[in-house]
């Protein structure tokens with residue numbers, strides 16, 4: 001992790017409650033599960049999407065389709081990032097024509113990732129609507145983008161870093177607020 | 187893995203890890219090619235120059251499409267084949283291209299080593315699209331990509347490459363690529379076209395195709411340049427196709443449902459019979475898509491991130 | 498007058514290899530003695546001004562004679578000319594060079610022979626001795642006026658650069674050249690076997706997809722020319738021998754008494770085909786670099802006398818010509834300025850060849866074979882000589898080279914062992930690596 005820990009925002013229990021709530025809201029807002037396609041944005045959006053799929057199945061008895069979106073090739077900052085990003089597969093097993101696509105990611109910050117995900121989704125097909133679900137919205141948007149479902153609103157400064165850790169990816173389960181060690185903010 | 191290569195010149199000096207990384211990236215690219223909208227913003231504002239000293243519509247179009255899908259601009263410079271010693275040298279052309287501020291230069295040239303020659307001069311990345319009889323790395327990568335799609339894991343598989351190996355950049359690049367992936371490679375053809383020094387590539391060589399076929403998972407026929415007959419390298423097309431032409435009957439000797447590949451264009455009735463050529467044709471659409479995917483992967487890996495941009 | 502004190506003199510013509518004092522006066526070697534006192538020397542100077550050189554740790558040997566250089570004049574002065582080539586020669590330790598005839602036009606008549614001689618004299622560095630072509634226009638069919646060209650100053654005949662493919666023409670040349678007493682120098686290359694080849698045929702050429710030249714392209718012609726020389730009783734000199742088979746053929750021919758001599762180029766003694774990279778046009782040379790085994794056979798042949806001499810085959814080209822893909826670059830290595838140092842560093846220092854053998858093969862033997870002045874430090878002979886410092890090291894840099902050409906594989910490399918003083922007829926023409 002790139003900084004000094006300032007505080008723990010949510011623990012495992014808190015994450016579970018937030019994700020469960022999002023799952024309920026998605027079903028409610030879309031009046032059921034008929035048109036739903038869950039799409040996790042690599043990387044931490046993927047386990048979050050899987051969890052939402054599981055929760056919906058628990059309380060609705062329906063397994064909604066789940067896809068994975070890799071947005072590397074849609075990023076507008078490729079030539080400014082230092083490490084060569086490895087592209088991964090996008091795998092959306094069902095047609096999204098006329099569907100309600102729920103893009104799922106861990107943190108909403110500048111909005112650039114969400115924009116890239118919107119572009120990527122629309123290259124794949126023409127859904128009826130696209131909604132965005134995030135575990136944390138930390139503010140500082142650079143584009144006119146907002147989330148439809150938010151687990152936790154967290155006002156931050158640009159010096160701070162929000163670290164979402166999920167056990168599937170990180171082996172730990174919590175959300176931390178960190179202070180950057182170096183002043184060099186990208 | 188961290189990609190650090192500036193150019194794609196030959197398979198010979200690539201690591202297995204790099205090859206796997208390219209194939210992995212190509213798989214992602216292929217998925218994109220299957221989408222209704224085949225256009226990415228990835229390389230917006232980047233420019234790819236196609237510099238072709240030999241006519242090859244297939245290879246050039248494949249590179250152009252790869253660049254366009256990734257959102258790059260492409261320029262094609264076709265240079266007359268004959269002007270080797272007359273007119274502008276490759277060195278002069280390189281200086282012009284340098285001034286054009288291209289990001290990637292794709293070179294097809296009749297001289298072995300011309301791609302490395304160009305890469306040594308130029309700041310932009312260079313991709314070898316075939317240099318003389320030396321190398322054709324993108325063809326080898328797309329062949330192996332197709333083989334992997336058909337056979338899964340390639341380790342321990344057997345590939346026979348038959349024909350004019352001596353003059354073939356495709357045979358050389360495929361031999362390196364396949365062997366790095368653990369495939370057993372045999373070169374087959376007459377001693378004049380498969381001379382003993384080709385063993386230096388680590389492959390087995392034989393002049394008896396029929397003895398090499400049993401157990402072959404893939405048989406690759408090379409295009410026979412008809413002018414080789416005039417230089418006395420083989421006596422007649424008739425005898426050549428009798429000894430080395432791929433026919434359905436002959437392919438039964440593999441004892442398997444072997445796949446036949448051919449880098450094209452095929453001389454039907456010479457190195458390959460009509461019915462076998464049809465089975466190759468059946469794969470062509472896939473080969474074309476795979477070719478674009480491989481070339482997208484390479485262009486992306488070379489200029490997709492800032493770490494490879496040479497100042 | 499020059500007094501070289503305590504210098505290690507190597508003069509195979511007098512079988513000297515020992516520490517000596519050498520006096521040079523009036524353009525000639527005056528005396529070689531075990532040691533001299535200042536009083537003795539001053540007496541011999543007879544009032545002439547005296548420069549004393551401490552030769553301790555250095556070698557003094559006859560100025561080297563290179564029987565195979567391409568000076569490109571007339572016709573290709575962008576690559577080299579007689580002035581720049583003869584300056585390069587003295588910088589590299591050569592006081593006599595034989596200029597090959599494949600210029601544009603080729604040196605196929607007396608007027609052109611005299612032109613080359615005159616240009617050499619005007620330049621005033623190394624002695625430049627012209628080789629005439631064997632055939633008119635180097636076209637391989639009609640013999641040149643050999644007797645007339647001898648009158649004009651020719652020292653040998655060769656269609657080097659092109660082999661005489663027609664065996665009857667070669668036979669006639671060996672016969673007719675008897676009128677002059679000069680050898681025919683054969684380039685030894687079967688045109689059809691060599692084809693469009695770029696390097697020696699072998700594993701390396703196969704791997705890189707660079708067209709190969711089989712070793713037989715040379716050996717076949719070596720065999721032919723040896724048979725013709727034996728049959729005619731003519732004088733034959735074989736240029737740039739590069740294959741094991743050629744060495745073996747020459748060894749056997751010599752045992753039968755054929756009047757043949759052979760030369761080897763330093764690059765064939767130093768490099769081999771495996772070392773060529775696909776863009777290393779500096780190593781693109783004809784005949785091409787052979788295998789490791791060939792290199793061994795050549796060294797052995799030079800040691801046992803089967804190969805008589807070393808020659809540079811100095812082949813200058815412009816940078817633009819060599820800055821091309823391998824297939825498109827011309828053959829040749831410019832080597833006058835680096836050859837001696839390369840042989841010292843790669844062959845003498847590791848103990849593969851003795852310096853005495855090197856000097857013999859590069860001075861006395863060529864002088865004998867081609868009937869040239871020089872190649873000896875006998876008192877009374879013209880003082881063409883080289884002071885060689887085995888410890889002097891230098892980076893081979895473009896700015897320092899006096900040849901017009903830069904096509905050397907040693908460019909940017911540090912080399913050790915160089916001539917630091919060179920005299921032509923007693924006149925100092927190079928000092929501390931600078932041509933005067």
Ligand SMILES: [Zn+2]
Nearest residue numbers: 657658684736
């Ligand atoms: Zn020659």
